[in-house]
Amino acid sequence: MASPLARLTADEIIAARALLEAEGLVTETTRFPYLGLEEPPKAEVLARKESDPIDRRVRAVLLDLATGDARTVIASLTRGAIDRVDAVTGGRPPVLMEEFPAVEEIVKADPRFTEAMGRRGVTDLDLVRVAPLSAGDYGIEGESGRRMLRALMFLQNRPDDHCWAHPIDGVVAYVDVIARKVTEFHDHEDLPIPAEEGNFDRPASLRDTQKPIEITQPEGASFTVTDDVVEWENWRFRIGFDAREGLTLHQLSFAGRPLVYRASIAEMVVAYGDPSPTRFWQNYFDAGEYLLGQSTNSLSLGCDCLGEIHYFDAVLADGDGRPKVIENAICLHEEDHGILWKHTDIFTGSEEVRRQRRLVISFFLTVGNYDYGFYWYLYLDGAIQLEVKATGILFTSAHVEGGRHAAHVAPGLAAAFHQHLYCARLDMTVDGTANSIAEHEVERVPIGPGNRYGNAFTYKVTPLRTESEAVRDADPVSGRAWHITNPGSLNRLGRPVGYVLLPDARPPLLAAEGASIRGRAAFAGHHLWVTQYDPDERFPAGEFVNQSPPGQGLPAFIAGDRPLEEQDLVVWHAFGATHFPRPEDWPVMPVDTCGFILKPVGFFDTNPTLDVPASGTEACHAD
Known part of the structure; x- marks a missing residue:
């Protein structure tokens, strides 16, 4: 096994169950809400030499269906030993498929x-x-x-x-x-059952106006995949997959320079705004309560993915602790993305244009009525983007005339106002682990000395020196963004190299102060949280979210208010969409998107894509 971050294999899952059973931890009534790789601490992985031995460990959550008792077990497959057994506290294990x-x-x-x-x-x-x-x-x-x-x-x-x-x-x-x-x-109330059907998969007729679009790469893909390690252009990273988080990306680097140690969607909550006695409790943590990875679809060529595709199967443990395979769980491909850069020079006559392309790493899942696609994009210029695509079916109710918390979407049918809020966990390594973070926003300059005509503007920088200072909200009016820099690594202009997190600045969690969901999903109440790296701080709403009390996760993580300057930083970015359903969202919802971008800012000394060739035709450039 070449890497301690390699995904668990079916044989390892079988060995894990056998070890737990041999140690008396598994009975006929034991179920496995979760079993996954226990990743070694970051410092240990970064310091590791190729020849160093690997201790493969697993984390298992065991639930006894006879008693409801639950515990977390850390076990070493390499040593055949149980390292730790802890009772589950602060909540319940995730919901089982059964x-x-x-x-x-x-x-x-x-x-x-x-x-x-x-x-x-x-x-x-x-x-x-x-x-x-x-x-x-x-x-x-x-x-x-x-x-x-x-x-x-x-x-x-x-x-x-x-x-x-x-x-x-x-x-x-x-x-x-x-x-x-x-x-x-x-x-509570006898309301009419809506009669009209919503069978979107059986339309009366299909249009015949679309001509084929063919996407081909006659010489094959530009990327290579070796033992889950992907190399494409200047990018290198490892693919991971977890039963709870789904797709994870590890050790992203550009031209050999580290950027992000680990990236994932660590939690998401769908918060409904219907206060009726039937539905006041409707709030779902799709990662912590239902498990994103366990809900993953098998993807189909020509339907979910187009082009020269490389698929990764996912191997997970089922509720009995035995391996199951989700075929084609992850889709990897590259795609054209329009213009990268272009200029026609009026003095030299030079005409140059280059096309952007991006590498796409994606997976799709279904939790109940909604479907979500998570698309990570890596660009030629060093940018990283996450786009979430929400589709599927609205969670419906009977329409009540005059209701203020749901939209009328079809005869007799309503759908409650709600939010889809996600939290990306970005374990940063911008040219190393000694990173700092600062808030940048525009600043108007009043008319006066030095700005006689009032046209000037600038920006202000606010260092976020401690964890409490780094609980922040986006502001589209001020163009607020957050720069993650490495003060110990300077570019040719003598400035710290960095990346900027550009949020899309939609509303955070809208539930009232004091609401149960606000206490449990505190991460969604602000767009930004930053913590010092701690291997035990993995999930923004806490380890066990199901029936959890308030205050777990990020509020507990930042209680010590640790310093953030030149530290090993984890950036937690909450983002999402507030959904006021439309009639056009019924009976199946067209994709709605949200996300964020990480862009280099001073990380390179100049445009890193000057060496990108023209697109194979002489018309794209002039000598």
Whole structure:
């Protein structure tokens, strides 16, 4: 095994389960909500020599379905030893895939469900779909210490009918999945079940106006892949994949210079704004509660990806701790991206143009009704971009005339206002690990001495010296951005080399102060957090998000207010979209995008793409 960051193999997952079983940690009622690689500390990896031995370790979260007890185990596959066993505290392990059908079975066995359906004229209970949804933490009496899910119901007209068009609104069940019983069943309001179908996959007709677009690379791709290490143009990095985070990128460097040690989406929350008694609790952490990696799609050539594609399969542990393969989980390709640079000079007659291209590393996943694509782009000029593509189906409810918290999207059908908020964890190494961060924003200069005509403007720089100072919000009016620099590495102008984080500055979490979701998803309340690197600080909402209390994750990480100047820094960037659904988003939503860009600023001494050749035709340049 050439790298301690290499992804777990199927054989290693089998060995991990066997070790845990041999140590008496696995019984017939044990399930594996999570099993993944326990990455070594950053300093250890960076100091490692090729010949140094590797201690392959795993982290497993074990849940006993008989008792609800859960624990985290760190084990060494290399040494065949258990290094640590800790009880799970501060929340519950993530939702298991097998709990999805279990919740429907539990709810349908409750006589209150049958009575509620009967009052609404629903007689074929086999056509009722029960959605198992994370419960959050609302201090509801009797829920402390229990593993809870909540359930809303939808109706199908027949087995192939998309049930999201027919919410059975006003009814909600609270389910203890360990005791396998409904602890509370609420029938708040008898609202009409919307009748119109939303079967987007069976259109009445298809247009015949589109001519083929062919994307070809007759000489093959420009990148190489060796043991998950990708090299393309000046870029080099390692592909990773985790059951919780999905795609991870490791040790990104440009022309041999380190930029980012590890990049991932460490958490995301979908926060709904419907305060009704049926739905006030609707807030989902798709990474910490449902696991992005476990929800990943297998991608198809010609549908999900176009061009000269390299696919990576993902090998994960299932709920029984055994390996499962998601084929074509990650798509790698390069694509044209328009003009890189161009100039026609009026004095020399020179006409030069170069085309930009980018490397795309992506994966797509489905969590319940929504689908998300995460696209990392690497550019010829050293820029790094993340674009998130949200699509899928709106979470629906019955339309109530005069309602202020949901949009009317179809006859009798509504969809609540909500937010999709993500948190990128960017473990920075800009020319090394001794980095600093500062806030840059524009500054108007008043008319006066030195600015007689009022045309001047400049920018101001505010160093973010401690963790508490680095909790910041984007501001599009001031063009606020954050520069990560290395004061110990200077460019030819004598300035620290750096990268700038350019946010898209949409609203952060909109829930009120004191709301349960604001305490649990504190990371989403601000666009920027910066911490000193700590290998145990991995997730912005904490290790165990399911039914978690407030204050975990980033608020706890920055409590010590550690210094940030010339330190090993982790930049946490929260971003996302606020969704006021449109009729055009039904019955399936066109892709909506959000994201951010990291751009070099003084990292290079000049434009690093002057050596990019013209695009194979003499018309692209003049001698």
